[in-house]
Amino acid sequence: MTERDLPIHHRAEDPGGRLWSFGKVIWVHCPECDKAAKKDNHGVNCNHCGHTTIQSRKPSNNRWATPASSKQKCTHCGEAIGNEDRPTARTKDGELFLQVRCPHCGETDDYPARPGWTTQRFGYEPGPPLFLATQVAGETLWVQNLAHLDALEDWLGAKVRERGPQPGLTMMAKLPRWMKASTNRAKVLRGLAQLRERAEKAGIDE
Ligand SMILES: [Zn+2]
Ligand SMILES: [Zn+2]
Structure with a gap:
C-alpha cells in the first residue's frame, strides 16, 4: 500500500441520515465469480460474469x-x-x-x-458477503459503497465531532465505540484507505 497522509482534520459535523441514506448500492462478493457485484433492491448484479438475482416476494x-x-x-x-x-x-x-x-x-x-x-x-434474504470489508483492531470495518466510505472518512478523521441538525440515532451516532476511539483513529483511517484502494482496483465507481 502506498503511504498517504491520513485524512485527519479538525472538525466535522454529523451529516445526519441513516445507513441506507449513504449511497444506493451495496458492493458484495458475487456469489458466482467472487468479484465485486452491485446489490440493490432488485438483487445482485455482476458486471463480470453476468450473475443476476431476481428477488421474489x-x-x-x-x-x-x-x-x-x-x-x-x-x-x-x-x-x-x-x-x-x-x-x-x-x-x-x-x-x-x-x-x-x-x-x-x-x-x-x-x-x-x-x-x-x-x-x-x-x-x-441474507446477502452475499460485503466486498469492502477489512479487519481493524480485531474488528470488522466495512462500508457499503463509496458514499458511505467518504462519510466515514470525513467523520472519523475529525478530531472534533459535532452533532448535526438531525437529532436521534443517525448512522454516525450508532457507530461502534472502537471505531470512534481516538486511539484507533490512525488504524481506522488506514483501514478505510485500504478499502478505497480495493474499490479502485475492482472498478467500483459509486
Ligand atoms: Zn473445495
Ligand atoms: Zn460475477
Whole structure:
C-alpha cells in the first residue's frame, strides 16, 4: 500500500441520515465469480460474469436452495461446502441444483439441492458477503459503497465531532465505540484507505 497522509482534520459535523441514506448500492462478493457485484433492491448484479438475482416476494422462492445433503463435500477438494441457503439454484431436467463456490478451494460446482427455507421462515434474504470489508483492531470495518466510505472518512478523521441538525440515532451516532476511539483513529483511517484502494482496483465507481 502506498503511504498517504491520513485524512485527519479538525472538525466535522454529523451529516445526519441513516445507513441506507449513504449511497444506493451495496458492493458484495458475487456469489458466482467472487468479484465485486452491485446489490440493490432488485438483487445482485455482476458486471463480470453476468450473475443476476431476481428477488421474489413469493413465500417459496426456489432460487434460494440448500444442498440436498447437509454433508455435501466439494467435488474438487473434498471439504464440506456448508449447508446454508444460497440464491444460486437452477432447475435442470426437473431436478434442482445449487451452484456453490467452495469456501476452501474456491472452485465452483453444481450440487443436488432442495428449496431453501430462508425466505419462507424469516422473510428476509441474507446477502452475499460485503466486498469492502477489512479487519481493524480485531474488528470488522466495512462500508457499503463509496458514499458511505467518504462519510466515514470525513467523520472519523475529525478530531472534533459535532452533532448535526438531525437529532436521534443517525448512522454516525450508532457507530461502534472502537471505531470512534481516538486511539484507533490512525488504524481506522488506514483501514478505510485500504478499502478505497480495493474499490479502485475492482472498478467500483459509486
Ligand atoms: Zn460475477
Ligand atoms: Zn473445495
